[in-house]
Amino acid sequence: MDEGRRTVLYLLTTRQGIRSHRSFSEEYERVAQQLRTEGYEVAPPPGARHYERLLKAGGVKTTPHGPTARVLERMFQRPIGDLLRSVDEVPRDEREESTSTLSPPVLNESELLMTARDAASHSGEAAALRLDELTLDQLHDDLVKLARKYGCTTPADVFQQAKSLLQQVQVHLERTRAPEQHSRLYYAAAQASALLAAASFDLGALAPAVSFARSAAQYGKTIGHGPVQAYAYGMMAFMAFWDGRPSESVRLAKTAQQFGGLGDTARRRLYAIEARAYGHLRSEVEVQRAIHAASEQTSGHRDELHDDIGGEFAFDAARTAMSNATTCLLLRDPVGAEEFASTALTLLTNRPAAEVPVVVSGPAAIDLARARLMRGEVEGAHEALEPVFQVPPSWRGSGMMERLTAARIELTRPEFRSAPAALALAEKIEEFSALSPARRLGAQSPLAIET
Incomplete structure (x- = not known):
């Protein structure tokens, strides 16, 4: 509606913040009640369609009758004829001052009490819409526990527990209006989504894994949390080279490194992922640079x-060494791969057996075996794989399966084709892989298993 077709009533309702029919009707009822207590006859507020016509110059053919006009005149301290005039009939300087020259409404004690009761009611509702802090503390503790036992819990169990925690977060977000509680809950949602991404990947479901990682990044962005965004971007970088997009992986890893608040562990993890991406690109110089950068993250932050x-x-020293071993294998460097894989396994032997993460020990052992196969050592490879062959099916995630596939491909080299030990090892790998959850979900890793 252009200005020339508006009424003065439109101008005043807009400036007083009651332009919507609902707000206008509430104010109309309040003033009408005042007039009733003074003995005046009043009419109900105009309906929505009639109200819109009152705001348009020439929108009504007849002036509202007395009981309605009386309320409007009290509301705006102007005659009804002035209220229905077109704005373009009012001098501009008068328009600017129209609201400032109004007489203040007459207040009485009952109105003051009513306003006080409304404020008390609203504040009570706001206080009620706040979660008990113990609820948030329990949610935090559950997420910490799940994250810390991830390496010793099957991917399927992690997925179910993380899914339940994310659902709890989503329900809690609807039950609180406290900004600081929203921040805590979005942080919890980011953690749960990140764990769901990791579990989905280990189960061989790449598309859901990427989606969960993006959700974690978005939750982190909502609260401006640098470390959780960096973790999520690191996951997306990891999944990108696994999905055959190493250049995209490098870009995502470098983006992750730009988030604020990162400690040494976060940066070491991102450099290790960047090194893997460059490994897929066969860029040895960049690989060595990234591996060196990871080893230099010792500031104490x-x-x-x-x-x-x-x-x-x-992302401790054992996990870093395991990742570097895989990177070396991408460059066909069996000496470097065996050194890093052996370092990872040695570091893990210092832990209690129940605390050794299969997601690290399994891949490290397989990388050690593959490095030995590159040097033609079938018996040494079989020895390295013995602990892996004891891993139950529910633990056989994508990280292990892609490496075993690569080891199996090594056994197709001409010098192994007629060797009984090599054929036996190849058959054992195939039998082991057939029962993995990732294989049953149809997982494939077109680039990560390159030879």
């Missing part, structure tokens, strides 16, 4: 997600 919570979010 920490962040709550990667260091204090840790677990799946951590």
